[in-house]
Amino acid sequence: MDNIQIPNISISNFKCFKEFKVDSFKRFNLIFGKNSVGKSNLLEALYLYSNMFRSDAILAIFRQRGIILNNNLELIFHNFDYTKPINIKTTKKELNIYPIKSLADYSLDGIYYEIENYNRKIIKLPMLTNINRKLDNSFIPINNNFLFDNKKILSSIIDAVLFNFAFINEYNTFEISTKMSTAEAFNKIQNLKMDKIVVDSLKPIIPNIEHIRISLNQIFEADIGLNRYLPLNSLGNGILKIFNYVVKALCVPNGVLLIDEIDNGFHYSSLRNLWISLFEVAYRSNVQIFATTHSYECIKAFNDVYNEVKNKYNSNDDIQGIRIEADKEEKYHPVIYNSEELNNAMDNWEVR
Numbered sequence: 001m002d003n004i005q006i007p008n009i010s011i012s013n014f015k016c017f018k019e020f021k022v023d024s025f026k027r028f029n030l031i032f033g034k035n036s037v038g039k040s041n042l043l044e045a046l047y048l049y050s051n052m053f054r055s056d057a058i059l060a061i062f063r064q065r066g067i068i069l070n071n072n073l074e075l076i077f078h079n080f081d082y083t084k085p086i087n088i089k090t091t092k093k094e095l096n097i098y099p100i101k102s103l104a105d106y107s108l109d110g111i112y113y114e115i116e117n118y119n120r121k122i123i124k125l126p127m128l129t130n131i132n133r134k135l136d137n138s139f140i141p142i143n144n145n146f147l148f149d150n151k152k153i154l155s156s157i158i159d160a161v162l163f164n165f166a167f168i169n170e171y172n173t174f175e176i177s178t179k180m181s182t183a184e185a186f187n188k189i190q191n192l193k194m195d196k197i198v199v200d201s202l203k204p205i206i207p208n209i210e211h212i213r214i215s216l217n218q219i220f221e222a223d224i225g226l227n228r229y230l231p232l233n234s235l236g237n238g239i240l241k242i243f244n245y246v247v248k249a250l251c252v253p254n255g256v257l258l259i260d261e262i263d264n265g266f267h268y269s270s271l272r273n274l275w276i277s278l279f280e281v282a283y284r285s286n287v288q289i290f291a292t293t294h295s296y297e298c299i300k301a302f303n304d305v306y307n308e309v310k311n312k313y314n315s316n317d318d319i320q321g322i323r324i325e326a327d328k329e330e331k332y333h334p335v336i337y338n339s340e341e342l343n344n345a346m347d348n349w350e351v352r
Contacts, residue, residue: 004288005163012087013078015041022334026320030302031292033324038332039292043258049088050165052095055113055125056155069149071107109133127155164255166248185251201246201280205273238270246281253285262291263298271301283313303342
């Protein structure tokens with residue numbers, strides 16, 4: 001597919017993945033499998049690949065999982081083995097992550113990303129946790145300083161964007177910072193006069209909805225033809241989360257949306273509405289979606305809704321299921337299902 005940003009992925013030495021690859025991605029990719037088979041780790045690898053031009057991106061993984069940074073950088077390397085680099089690549093781009101070995105014996109001083117810039121030159125983007133560590137001139141100069149876990153972090157960001165993307169997960173869905181981020185995104189959409197797209201994507205769920213606004217208290221409210229606006233989260237299970245997904249998708253046109261545990265907090269009866277809205281906005285904005293789930297009902301709704309709406313979008317082969325399996329040696333590999341195979345195979349799966 002020429003119009004998607006991540007056509008495939010190959011991962012080595014990252015977290016649970018010694019070696020892992022998916023030969024081909026679709027526009028919509030639903031990832032499932034038993035607990036602890038690497039579903040979230042795959043999304044994190046996709047996130048690092050998408051954000052390869054800023055070396056502090058790795059810290060989002062620690063923040064989202066609530067892991068303290070102190071002496072824990074080795075957690076990102078498979079089996080804590082940082083003698084080998086992390087490699088994340090597609091047929092378009094490649095990211096390598098190397099350790100910056102400590103001057104002491106018990107921790108790392110940081111990591112650096114090795115990437116190819118727009119001049120086709122291999123460059124090094126460092127992130128240091130030891131502010132006294134000196135680097136040679138083969139590294140891009142550090143231009144970003146901040147506190148993380150009460151530790152001063154020095155990192156590099158180059159002025160480039162690989163493509164538009166957003167990463168949503170259950171760890172931060174209801175945090176104040178996330179709500180503020182969604183409010184900022186919706187304000188941007190309103191300024192571009194694109195808020196009608198959000199309303200249209202919610203009409204299959206709320207037929208009478210005419211307008212959405214943000215109150216002075218940063219509460220999202222909807223006009224559904226009554227005498228006053230109503231808070232979105234008063235209109236049914238999952239409406240606010242669907243709204244969040246739709247807004248974030250609109251903010252990454254021609255890009256990628258990563259959603260971890262997409263069905264968390266949804267009643268099974270709301271899952272059809274979730275996919276109706278996401279298919280609508282993803283096709284309108286040319287967004288590629290990767291999502292994880294533990295739910296049979298979510299997989300079924302994903303497949304059923306696609307088959308109902310694919311003619312509307314002149315689509316025939318835009319979805320796939322990716323089940324991650326682990327063998328007895330704890331090596332992980334994907335099993336790929338097209339739309340027809342999803343229904344036929346579901347009875348034989350364990351996804352929880």
